[in-house]
Amino acid sequence: MARATSDLLLIFIFLISLPIASPSSTDSFVFGGCTQQKYAPDSPYESNINSLLTSLVNSATYSSYNNYTIMGSSPQDVVYGLFQCRGDLSMPDCATCVARAVSQLGSLCSQTCGGAVQLQGCYVKYDNTTFLGVEDKTVVLKKCGPSIGYDTDAMSVRDAVMAGLARAGGPHRAGGSGEVQGLAQCVGDLSLGQCQDCLSEAISRLKTDCGTGVYGDMFLAKCYARYSTGGAHVYTKTHNGKPFLNFSTYHSCSDKSINESEKTFAIIIGLLAGVALIIIFLTFIRKVFGGSGKI
Numbered sequence: 001m002a003r004a005t006s007d008l009l010l011i012f013i014f015l016i017s018l019p020i021a022s023p024s025s026t027d028s029f030v031f032g033g034c035t036q037q038k039y040a041p042d043s044p045y046e047s048n049i050n051s052l053l054t055s056l057v058n059s060a061t062y063s064s065y066n067n068y069t070i071m072g073s074s075p076q077d078v079v080y081g082l083f084q085c086r087g088d089l090s091m092p093d094c095a096t097c098v099a100r101a102v103s104q105l106g107s108l109c110s111q112t113c114g115g116a117v118q119l120q121g122c123y124v125k126y127d128n129t130t131f132l133g134v135e136d137k138t139v140v141l142k143k144c145g146p147s148i149g150y151d152t153d154a155m156s157v158r159d160a161v162m163a164g165l166a167r168a169g170g171p172h173r174a175g176g177s178g179e180v181q182g183l184a185q186c187v188g189d190l191s192l193g194q195c196q197d198c199l200s201e202a203i204s205r206l207k208t209d210c211g212t213g214v215y216g217d218m219f220l221a222k223c224y225a226r227y228s229t230g231g232a233h234v235y236t237k238t239h240n241g242k243p244f245l246n247f248s249t250y251h252s253c254s255d256k257s258i259n260e261s262e263k264t265f266a267i268i269i270g271l272l273a274g275v276a277l278i279i280i281f282l283t284f285i286r287k288v289f290g291g292s293g294k295i
């Protein structure tokens with residue numbers, strides 16, 4: 001009974017948090033995932049995660065990429081983490097995005113040993129295994145738009161734009177021609193060579209897997225490539241699919257049992273969300289009725 005209630009609350013939070021908590025497109029959700037294993041509440045690992053996430057949020061005010069390793073008193077409590085903002089984001093937008101990603105991690109991956117969230121404008125990940133500097137071309141999320149049909153012109157422009165991205169150097173690449181836009185981004189812990197290798201893979205998979213789709217998204221574990229054609233403006237779309245991330249290759253941190261505080265956390269968040277809804281509703285009412293000079 002209590003279990004079902006907290007699950008319902010979580011679903012509710014997830015549904016309402018998309019339109020309300022994501023006012024701008026750079027902050028909107030793309031995917032997220034958590035490890036299965038949970039850590040014990042009030043453990044040293046938990047406080048390490050908290051200081052890691054705080055460091056990431058602070059660091060995003062002056063940098064578009066950074067990594068941290070938080071050492072515990074015991075080797076089991078070490079936690080690694082990083083964030084990467086999309087290369088074209090301004091510093092304030094990067095900071096806002098990372099703060100939002102960290103807060104989504106808190107609700108999505110409550111007390112899990114590892115977790116990652118990709119928003120349109122930034123990526124945040126933490127875990128107890130070393131993934132810093134390790135190239136990883138696992139497909140995490142693939143989304144292909146409906147087929148364009150026989151518009152071979154559009155597809156040859158798409159291919160040319162993607163070839164341009166593959167040739168361009170650096171961790172952030174953007175290009176466009178006519179109605180086609182392309183975007184590619186590596187996570188900053190990769191070397192230039194690793195980044196090039198990862199993006200080559202993402203771009204070639206995009207072409208083979210998405211075929212003649214009006215848009216394509218290929219998110220690998222350490223880089224992504226995307227394109228959109230014509231009206232299919234994928235960069236401003238809000239993701240409405242299920243969050244999914246492949247964590248199957250991960251080790252896990254201490255396998256202590258989950259306790260009640262997980263539910264308490266969900267209920268508190270649910271109450272806060274409820275209060276926020278009421279405030280928004282009242283503001284709305286005041287706007288509608290206040291505007292006419294009467295109430």
Ligand SMILES: *[C@@H]1O[C@H](CO)[C@@H](O)[C@H](O)[C@H]1NC(C)=O
Nearest residue numbers: 066067068132133188189190
């Ligand atoms: C992690 O951050 C440190 C300090 O900023 C830096 O020296 C190191 O190169 C970074 N490592 C990776 C893999 O990005």
Ligand SMILES: *[C@@H]1O[C@H](CO)[C@@H](O)[C@H](O)[C@H]1NC(C)=O
Nearest residue numbers: 138139140245246247248249
């Ligand atoms: C997750 O990754 C592992 C190892 O790369 C792979 O064997 C497995 O098929 C992947 N699972 C999914 C659902 O993609």
Ligand SMILES: *[C@@H]1O[C@H](CO)[C@@H](O)[C@H](O)[C@H]1NC(C)=O
Nearest residue numbers: 076128129130251252253254
């Ligand atoms: C992660 O945590 C688990 C359980 O405590 C441990 O067995 C594993 O070695 C840890 N991984 C690393 C890289 O420390």
